[in-house]
Amino acid sequence: MKNKKLIIAGVFSLITIGTMNAQKKPHLDKTKPIEERISLLMKEMTLEEKVGQMNQYNGFWEVTGPAPKGGNAELKYKHLRDGWVGSMLTVRGVKEVRAVQKIAVEETRLGIPLIIGFDVIHGYKTLSPIPLAEAASWDLEAIKKSASIAADEASASGINWTFGPMVDISREARWGRVMEGSGEDPFLGSKIATARVKGFQGETRADLAKVNTIAACAKHFAAYGFAEAGKEYNTVDIGNATLYNTVLPPFKAANDAGVRTYMNSFNILNGIPATGSPFLQRDILKGKWKFDGFVITDWASIREMISHGFAKDGAEASEKAVKAGSDMDMESYLYVAELVKLVKEGKVKETLVDDAVRRILRVKFELGLFDDPYRYCDEKREKAIIGNKANNDGVLDMAKKSIVLLKNDKNLLPLKKSGQKIALIGALANDKNSPLGSWRIAADDNSAVSVLEGMQQYKDNQLTFEKGADLTIGKTSFVAELVFNTTDKSGFDAAKKAAANADVVVMVLGEVGFQSGEGRSRTNLDLPGVQQELLEEIYKVNPNIVLVLNNGRPLALPWAAEHIPAIVEAWHLGTQTGNAVAQVLYGDYNPSGKLPMSFPRNVGQCPIYYNHFNTGRPANVDKNVFWSHYTDVEKTPQFPFGFGLSYTTFDYKNLKINKTAFAKGEAVKVSVEVTNSGNYDGKEVVQLYIHDVAASLARPVKELKGFELIELKKGETKTVTLTLTDKELGFFDNDGNYLVESGTFKIMVGGSSDKGLESSFELE
Numbered sequence: 001m002k003n004k005k006l007i008i009a010g011v012f013s014l015i016t017i018g019t020m021n022a023q024k025k026p027h028l029d030k031t032k033p034i035e036e037r038i039s040l041l042m043k044e045m046t047l048e049e050k051v052g053q054m055n056q057y058n059g060f061w062e063v064t065g066p067a068p069k070g071g072n073a074e075l076k077y078k079h080l081r082d083g084w085v086g087s088m089l090t091v092r093g094v095k096e097v098r099a100v101q102k103i104a105v106e107e108t109r110l111g112i113p114l115i116i117g118f119d120v121i122h123g124y125k126t127l128s129p130i131p132l133a134e135a136a137s138w139d140l141e142a143i144k145k146s147a148s149i150a151a152d153e154a155s156a157s158g159i160n161w162t163f164g165p166m167v168d169i170s171r172e173a174r175w176g177r178v179m180e181g182s183g184e185d186p187f188l189g190s191k192i193a194t195a196r197v198k199g200f201q202g203e204t205r206a207d208l209a210k211v212n213t214i215a216a217c218a219k220h221f222a223a224y225g226f227a228e229a230g231k232e233y234n235t236v237d238i239g240n241a242t243l244y245n246t247v248l249p250p251f252k253a254a255n256d257a258g259v260r261t262y263m264n265s266f267n268i269l270n271g272i273p274a275t276g277s278p279f280l281q282r283d284i285l286k287g288k289w290k291f292d293g294f295v296i297t298d299w300a301s302i303r304e305m306i307s308h309g310f311a312k313d314g315a316e317a318s319e320k321a322v323k324a325g326s327d328m329d330m331e332s333y334l335y336v337a338e339l340v341k342l343v344k345e346g347k348v349k350e351t352l353v354d355d356a357v358r359r360i361l362r363v364k365f366e367l368g369l370f371d372d373p374y375r376y377c378d379e380k381r382e383k384a385i386i387g388n389k390a391n392n393d394g395v396l397d398m399a400k401k402s403i404v405l406l407k408n409d410k411n412l413l414p415l416k417k418s419g420q421k422i423a424l425i426g427a428l429a430n431d432k433n434s435p436l437g438s439w440r441i442a443a444d445d446n447s448a449v450s451v452l453e454g455m456q457q458y459k460d461n462q463l464t465f466e467k468g469a470d471l472t473i474g475k476t477s478f479v480a481e482l483v484f485n486t487t488d489k490s491g492f493d494a495a496k497k498a499a500a501n502a503d504v505v506v507m508v509l510g511e512v513g514f515q516s517g518e519g520r521s522r523t524n525l526d527l528p529g530v531q532q533e534l535l536e537e538i539y540k541v542n543p544n545i546v547l548v549l550n551n552g553r554p555l556a557l558p559w560a561a562e563h564i565p566a567i568v569e570a571w572h573l574g575t576q577t578g579n580a581v582a583q584v585l586y587g588d589y590n591p592s593g594k595l596p597m598s599f600p601r602n603v604g605q606c607p608i609y610y611n612h613f614n615t616g617r618p619a620n621v622d623k624n625v626f627w628s629h630y631t632d633v634e635k636t637p638q639f640p641f642g643f644g645l646s647y648t649t650f651d652y653k654n655l656k657i658n659k660t661a662f663a664k665g666e667a668v669k670v671s672v673e674v675t676n677s678g679n680y681d682g683k684e685v686v687q688l689y690i691h692d693v694a695a696s697l698a699r700p701v702k703e704l705k706g707f708e709l710i711e712l713k714k715g716e717t718k719t720v721t722l723t724l725t726d727k728e729l730g731f732f733d734n735d736g737n738y739l740v741e742s743g744t745f746k747i748m749v750g751g752s753s754d755k756g757l758e759s760s761f762e763l764e
């Protein structure tokens with residue numbers, strides 16, 4: 001009874017405080033529409049406070065870019081107390097988040113809560129596979145689920161905004177950040193962008209107010225993935241056809257899915273830094289696409305416009321950035337230093353500042369931060385959610401779905417479960433850190449299940465492990481340059497002995513987790529260190545090798561592709577790596593992944609991608625040298641986009657189109673019969689490609705325009721129907737207009753981009 005009274009009294013006083021707050025601060029009145037609440041609040045704000053909302057600082061201890069000059073903790077605390085900080089990044093954990101939020105809410109004049117950002121790229125603490133690996137699943141539901149697990153954990157840790165998904169299309173295996181994206185194709189990339197945005201934010205804008213969703217951020221706007229020669233942060237110089245048809249579609253898809261923020265990019269695009277580009281941010285994003293959330297800059301990218309030679313000093317850089325539509329400054333320390341002055345001098349209109357602030361506040365209101373600034377700060381939830389069993393089961397499922405079987409000659413896979421002597425070789429097989437991949441700031445080091453641990457679960461075989469050789473010298477980390485041990489082969493003999501005594505050798509080779517990601521461009525796509533030598537030495541004593549690859553980008557492994565009978569692409573699969581790999585190797589899970597990027601034969605083929613244009617001389621018709629090719633290597637990739645095997649086989653027949661000619665706007669129905677003709681139940685990604693034969697702008701030789709992931713029991717047949725509409729049949733011209741043109745369309749349907757059943761239809 002006494003307790004009840006206390007509760008009633010407590011509730012009553014909360015209501016009273018709430019009403020008092022609402023009376024004192026009308027923007028806290030929940031019954032009012034958000035736009036009105038924003039206006040009420042903005043009326044109270046000084047110019048300084050408005051500019052403060054446009055300023056974001058990193059946590060005082062974690063840095064994901066060059067440490068900013070003059071950025072000391074003391075100054076940041078002062079700015080926080082003065083109400084000059086709108087957001088913080090990389091503060092994490094309920095305790096830490098609560099501490100900074102408390103300053104913003106309880107010590108500043110207006111008590112505007114912070115929005116707390118974090119790079120939740122492939123999971124928070126429980127890690128799912130790197131995004132490129134997830135893309136290989138082509139399983140949109142699984143990808144959405146994976147993002148929702150990440151949102152669940154991050155939100156339980158005080159975070160309410162992720163800097164993801166990265167939707168940069170890239171054809172550059174040399175570029176380290178391909179691990180963060182969905183690969184080379186804008187159609188697949190758009191579908192995945194949608195899935196990830198919804199996974200993070202929920203299905204509708206209203207879902208953002210739930211405590212287990214977080215605001216997403218489509219990055220990096222735009223064209224960062226087209227850095228020349230794959231060199232990090234490099235110049236991008238592409239035509240509008242590529243911009244509109246290849247780069248922008250996933251960003252647009254993210255907007256259609258309701259993404260609440262965008263991050264701009266470090267690169268210059270056709271001479272103009274993205275951060276200072278009104279064309280990208282004002283004309284396209286906020287103009288044509290009517291995006292009403294806000295744009296955060298990339299780390300110090302306003303300041304970097306000085307190095308680009310686009311601004312003479314911080315003031316000019318700030319002026320250009322704000323005019324271009326960059327709403328929030330991440331770590332340049334420039335808006336907070338320059339904007340008030342720029343407005344007072346009349347160089348920047350206050351309406352531009354107002355527009356940015358309104359956008360930022362809108363997202364804060366939508367997240368429910370004004371209703372309860374501590375809603376993400378619940379210790380009990382933090383304890384219950386982070387690393388729980390359901391999340392581990394979820395990322396294991398995603399990890400299995402991400403594995404791609406590249407080669408399986410002699411049916412070496414799946415491995416027999418008993419009576420086998422298996423030699424497991426390679427330092428990566430016993431590595432509990434590397435499988436976590438890059439961008440895993442919140443994960444505990446060495447928290448992955450290693451391949452060795454996964455294989456040890458299968459106890460009826462005799463398993464021996466030898467590392468053969470180390471990959472790196474010293475400890476790897478997110479910020480450190482890697483040093484490779486290229487000489488120490490002292491472990492080779494023991495590895496050879498183990499291999500010679502084994503029925504099957506499983507070799508886990510590739511890149512360490514931190515060899516891809518930001519700042520990790522490479523000019524070689526081979527196996528780093530002495531791994532190639534180790535592979536060839538082992539092959540001499542036992543050629544029954546299953547090569548399990550760990551990598552964050554396509555590798556070029558022509559020798560392995562020719563000699564090694566079984567190759568499994570296992571990327572960096574996150575926390576549950578070892579269990580996923582072992583279950584696939586032993587056939588408890590039949591792999592169904594398909595490559596989201598072409599794997600070249602050698603680095604000289606880069607950039608190589610399936611949806612290229614035809615040259616005037618695509619084939620060697622005249623049997624001479626004057627055709628489009630290389631003289632030293634075939635022009636096709638080693639493993640094409642969309643390629644991936646299964647332990648079973650699939651036959652395609654009876655490709656049909658419901659008519660031969662269509663009017664614009666009509667739906668083209670393409671159907672095909674797929675049969676599981678092998679010995680295992682399995683899954684297949686049925687892919688539909690089109691080619692617009694003649695158009696006012698040349699069209700690529702093939703473009704993915706539909707796919708479906710199907711499951712077939714052994715011996716089962718299914719008819720799959722895929723639909724093409726104007727949305728898939730058109731393209732953008734150089735001015736960004738969408739055109740659907742009459743003419744002949746060829747189609748191809750199959751299980752990979754390089755071959756399938758063909759047909760055609762007319763669009764009238």
Ligand code: BGC
Nearest residue numbers: 064065119163219298299518
């Ligand atoms: C990266 C962004 C990231 C940001 C914050 C930058 O270096 O380019 O993708 O979100 O740092 O960590």
